[in-house]
Amino acid sequence: MTTTVAFIGLGHMGGPMAANLVRAGHRVLGHDLVEASLAAAVESGVERAESAADAAAVADVVITMLPAGRHVLSLYGPEGLLAAARPGTLFVDCSTIDVADSRAAHAAAAAAGHRSLDAPVSGGVVGAEAGTLTFMAGGEEAAFAEAEPLLAVMGKKAVHCGGAGAGQAAKICNNMILGVSMIAVSEAFVLAESLGLSDQALYDVASAASGQCWALTVNCPVPGPVPTSPANRDYRPGFAAPLMAKDLGLAANALRAGGIDAELGLRAAELYARFAEGSGADQDFSGIVRAIRAASSNTTDAQKGTTT
Structure with missing residues (x-):
């Protein structure tokens, strides 16, 4: 019809x-x-x-x-x-x-x-x-x-x-999970790199263990393990970082209005807002791994400078 x-x-x-x-x-x-x-x-x-x-x-x-x-x-x-x-x-x-x-x-x-x-x-x-x-x-x-x-x-x-509004409620809750999990997956890859563990090795383990999640197995934030992920296209957006920042901002507003103790959700909103306003403005939301890696390098360099 x-x-x-x-x-x-x-x-x-x-x-x-x-x-x-x-x-x-x-x-x-x-x-x-x-x-x-x-x-x-x-x-x-x-x-x-x-x-x-x-x-x-x-x-x-x-x-x-x-x-x-x-x-x-x-x-x-x-x-x-x-x-x-x-x-x-x-x-x-x-x-x-x-x-x-x-x-x-x-x-x-x-x-x-x-x-x-x-x-x-x-x-x-x-x-x-x-x-x-x-x-x-x-x-x-x-x-x-x-x-x-x-x-x-x-x-x-x-x-x-x-x-009325239940669809929007489900969307912001779902994307809060996604945003937090992408940050966690990205941090894990950066940690693995610092420990000498290859991206592929971490993926092979986590994708078949308790670390398995959509952010890892479908939208993997590093090139290689998942050939179809945006990381293999220089982080050209599938789901743009500014859109994730917007959704997490809506979630943060709802968290504050409801008096919900949700430290990870609020922190994820802050991190994505900063990423979207800077280097992530035209990147996929998985590109936040780059920001985490860059901040980690800066921190390491600063620590080295302090100790010497």
């Missing part, structure tokens, strides 16, 4: 996701403020909409993939998508935003007579292109059931996590 979809936000993630919907036979009207992104989407079969509201006005489902909560809430405002859409339109926000902003978006959609779902994703650009994303959804079960066929086109798994 063909669905008419308005897709707002056609960047590195949204563009491939929209293209997968087109390939599956759906009509997709797209809009993006960046002309290059919109043009690339049009080449993949997305119909150009001159504005987000124009796309929403004729859509059965409106999907948004935007940088931050303020962008979502702005488009959901009184003069935006909600006013342009036909009554009862399903809104699916795939952006990663603050849980409070997500719940506010749900409330605005309901007040305007629409149904809504928050459905942030995991899997990065590679997953968006391959249609293998994981969706974490929050909202009413009926809304999830309606959106599920579209999510199945864009991803390999969709999990209904609960009510």
Whole structure:
């Protein structure tokens, strides 16, 4: 069954996701403020909409993939998508935003007579292109059931996590685990190097022992052991460090608001914020191993200077 979809936000993630919907036979009207992104989407079969509201006005489902909560809430405002859409339109926000902003978006959609779902994703650009994303959804079960066929086109798994904002909650918790584990894996490789242990030897042991994790076996932060990891492409982003910094920042805000004693989560947010603002601005998040290695060398040099 063909669905008419308005897709707002056609960047590195949204563009491939929209293209997968087109390939599956759906009509997709797209809009993006960046002309290059919109043009690339049009080449993949997305119909150009001159504005987000124009796309929403004729859509059965409106999907948004935007940088931050303020962008979502702005488009959901009184003069935006909600006013342009036909009554009862399903809104699916795939952006990663603050849980409070997500719940506010749900409330605005309901007040305007629409149904809504928050459905942030995991899997990065590679997953968006391959249609293998994981969706974490929050909202009413009926809304999830309606959106599920579209999510199945864009991803390999969709999990209904609960009510409004539950998808965002799952996303920031998941990425806090990922950020902390990538730092731990990176520190272990730098330690191994200092002890004369090869990257391959550490990988062979840890990948088959209790140190096994996604950050090691799929996104290994050093070149060699996992040929498909970004480390083998000079850390060209699959999941960019600034995006990890953003997600960990959202997690840190939630930790503080909830009074959660989470030293590793807060520290990971600090480390990735610093990395993303500096050398990691255009790198994969696994590139933090370079920052750890550089800081370790500096520390060692300083210690040598002190002792001599």
